[in-house]
Amino acid sequence: MYNPKSMKAEEFISHDEVLDTLKYADENKDNFELIDALIEKAAERKGLSHREASVLLACEDEVRIQKIYSLAEQIKKDFYGNRIVMFAPLYLSNYCVNGCTYCPYHAKNKHIARKKLTQEDIVREVTALQDMGHKRLAIEAGEHPTMNPIEYILESINTIYSIKHKNGAIRRVNVNIAATTVENYRKLKDAGIGTYILFQETYHKESYEKLHPTGPKHDYAYHTEAMDRAMEGGIDDVGLGVLFGLELYRYEFAALLMHAEHLEAVHNVGPHTISVPRIKHADDIDPTAFDNSISDEIFAKLCALIRISVPYTGMIISTRESKEVREKVIRLGVSQISGASRTSVGGYDAPEEEDDCSEQFDVSDKRTLDQVVKWLMELGYIPSFCTACYREGRTGDRFMTLLKNGQIQNCCHPNALMTLKEYLMDYASEETREIGEKLIIAELENIPKENVRKICEENLRKIGEGIRDFRF
Ligand code: SAM
Numbered sequence: 319m320y321n322p323k324s325m326k327a328e329e330f331i332s333h334d335e336v337l338d339t340l341k342y343a344d345e346n347k348d349n350f351e352l353i354d355a356l357i358e359k360a361a362e363r364k365g366l367s368h369r370e371a372s373v374l375l376a377c378e379d380e381v382r383i384q385k386i387y388s389l390a391e392q393i394k395k396d397f398y399g400n401r402i403v404m405f406a407p408l409y410l411s412n413y414c415v416n417g418c419t420y421c422p423y424h425a426k427n428k429h430i431a432r433k434k435l436t437q438e439d440i441v442r443e444v445t446a447l448q449d450m451g452h453k454r455l456a457i458e459a460g461e462h463p464t465m466n467p468i469e470y471i472l473e474s475i476n477t478i479y480s481i482k483h484k485n486g487a488i489r490r491v492n493v494n495i496a497a498t499t500v501e502n503y504r505k506l507k508d509a510g511i512g513t514y515i516l517f518q519e520t521y522h523k524e525s526y527e528k529l530h531p532t533g534p535k536h537d538y539a540y541h542t543e544a545m546d547r548a549m550e551g552g553i554d555d556v557g558l559g560v561l562f563g564l565e566l567y568r569y570e571f572a573a574l575l576m577h578a579e580h581l582e583a584v585h586n587v588g589p590h591t592i593s594v595p596r597i598k599h600a601d602d603i604d605p606t607a608f609d610n611s612i613s614d615e616i617f618a619k620l621c622a623l624i625r626i627s628v629p630y631t632g633m634i635i636s637t638r639e640s641k642e643v644r645e646k647v648i649r650l651g652v653s654q655i656s657g658a659s660r661t662s663v664g665g666y667d668a669p670e671e672e673d674d675c676s677e678q679f680d681v682s683d684k685r686t687l688d689q690v691v692k693w694l695m696e697l698g699y700i701p702s703f704c705t706a707c708y709r710e711g712r713t714g715d716r717f718m719t720l721l722k723n724g725q726i727q728n729c730c731h732p733n734a735l736m737t738l739k740e741y742l743m744d745y746a747s748e749e750t751r752e753i754g755e756k757l758i759i760a761e762l763e764n765i766p767k768e769n770v771r772k773i774c775e776e777n778l779r780k781i782g783e784g785i786r787d788f789r790f
Contacts, residue, residue: 322583327542330580331521331573339372339572347376357385360626368575371627375571390622393629394651401702401734402694403654405454406447409663410435410474412676414460416533422601423460430601431676433663440477446666448486450687451745453703455488461496468502475509485744485786490705497544503551512708513590514548515557520565521573549585554714559593563611578628587715591632592624598638598679618646625651630721637683657690692750695757702734703741706789728767729790732774736788739781
């Protein structure tokens with residue numbers, strides 16, 4: 319039975335409720351009166367339920383789809399301004415005991431080079447990432463109780479935070495590792511992680527079990543209830559996601575929103591972020607073997623609908639997507655992107671030509687961070703390397719309250735400008751720096767409070783003199 323407050327996976331992601339939702343959406347996909355009312359409701363910026371949003375997803379009327387896009391753009395501007403937060407993934411280890419059929423790290427793959435970074439390797443990798451200008455990482459690892467135990471992950475986080483190279487520092491480490499225990503989540507919290515990210519892959523239980531035939535990840539309930547354990551362990555910010563292509567996108571979309579509603583109902587705080595990965599080619603993985611792949615148009619529609627359904631949740635897009643697709647969905651609601659990513663273990667410090675087949679998936683956007691930063695600025699965005707919120711304790715419901723009140727703009731905007739200035743001073747090419755300096759001057763005008771603007775101007779001057787790490 320469907321119950322968003324239940325702690326049981328099969329009750330808060332009730333299969334029957336998803337099916338009823340899809341039926342309701344089909345029945346109403348041409349009910350323009352309802353659809354117009356839902357778009358109006360979404361315009362109030364309080365979000366939409368999984369049922370409401372599913373009706374809009376089913377709607378095929380071009381005029382209304384364009385209205386949804388315009389609204390998504392407007393909501394994105396209102397809550398996130400023109401800032402785009404930058405990050406990079408760091409693969410620690412690809413040893414894995416699971417049998418995920420879409421992932422080349424699956425235990426039976428004997429062809430892939432198995433690698434695990436030592437703490438010395440991590441120093442080299444993180445130094446390379448700092449030399450690009452990254453300040454925020456998402457660490458990734460396969461699931462392996464003896465090769466990648468929690469102690470290894472914790473030691474690695476500690477190492478990452480301790481590396482201070484030139485003016486560089488990693489100021490926020492997000493973690494994307496397999497579902498674990500409350501006790502381990504507490505340890506991750508104590509290690510100072512930012513967001514705990516875990517993709518559901520698919521919410522469809524039967525498919526989930528087939529796609530994860532072996533290993534601990536086979537357990538649907540343990541995986542689906544992971545975010546509740548993470549929150550019980552004290553982690554305020556959790557990141558959801560599904561791997562689009564595995565199951566019917568409409569099923570996933572409804573269930574993803576049900577998961578968000580569950581977190582809100584039980585913990586009073588929804589997901590901090592939602593990621594929208596699509597299956598990519600990888601070592602022994604052929605994406606065409608999965609027949610639920612979605613077109614770029616549907617992908618854009620999903621992004622826009624996530625934006626208007628959960629306006630307070632950040633949306634992340636990785637380099638799995640091409641420059642063109644990224645450009646489209648950034649406009650529709652994405653707030654965080656990765657840049658210059660390597661999806662192999664040891665990929666940042668390795669010479670360009672070294673292909674050891676340890677990648678998790680092929681990257682579409684292969685540009686350097688400098689190119690991505692310049693591209694964003696030319697499109698009118700402010701690339702932000704800010705990590706202030708969680709360092710100032712603005713996490714979980716505190717963050718959400720500030721965001722809902724519009725107060726976050728007085729911190730995020732100046733923080734984005736100050737961290738961009740650091741990037742320009744320390745890492746940018748001359749061309750990028752020139753564009754960035756002009757952008758900062760123009761964007762200073764958009765800081766609402768005068769005293770904040772004054773302090774920001776003063777800090778920018780100090781950054782020019784070599785002082786680092788200012789934040790509101
Ligand atoms: N092993 C952990 C887990 O099970 O959650 C860590 C995450 S894994 C390193 C990161 C994510 O990459 C997975 O959750 C999956 O959604 C995604 N992924 C795996 N294979 C992929 C592929 N072929 N194409 C695109 N994304 C893929």
